[in-house]
Amino acid sequence: MRRTAVTAALLTGALALAGCGSDSAADSKAESKAGSKAEISVSAAYMPQPVSDSMAAGFLTIANKGGTADALTSVTSDIGEVTVHETVDSAMQEVKELPVPAHGELVLKSGGNHLMFEKLKRKPKQGETVSVELHFAQSDPVTVKMPVKSATYTPHSGH
Structure with missing residues (x-):
């Protein structure tokens, strides 16, 4: 049970970090194109x-x-x-x-x-x-x- 909770927490953290990285990359692309x-x-x-x-x-x-x-x-x-x-x-x-x-x-x-x-x-x-x-x-x-x-x-x- 504890292993499942730790695995879930690690996966959630990894997904959150991956999401943050790609979101900020997407945000900078969007900002650079905003005026065009x-x-x-x-x-x-x-x-x-x-x-x-x-x-x-x-x-x-x-x-x-x-x-x-x-x-x-x-x-x-x-x-x-x-x-x-x-x-x-x-x-x-x-x-x-x-x-x-x-x-x-x-x-x-x-x-x-x-x-x-x-x-x-x-x-x-x-x-x-x-x-x-x-x-x-x-x-x-x-x-x-x-x-x-x-x-x-x-x-x-x-x-």
């Missing part, structure tokens, strides 16, 4: 409750704290088709991608660039959430839970 790749995060996501049975819009802010620019290339959702739109001179048009600058933000907001949900399988109601997956040219996909707000909701932060 995109670091994507998403905030301020919401969908105004759709007034149409077949279309809705979505808004959010994508921040990139990394040193490399990226691009939002597509969006998927289980409630319908999603396209990325830009607004230029009050006219909206579908685009293949929107840039996410290094050390910057891509802001999707009412009256500007936005997500367009079409061919809705169901009409989301205020208080529900809609799940979307954002796809990027360089970064891994990001899943976002988008709360459904009132049709007249306006965020306070301007996003």
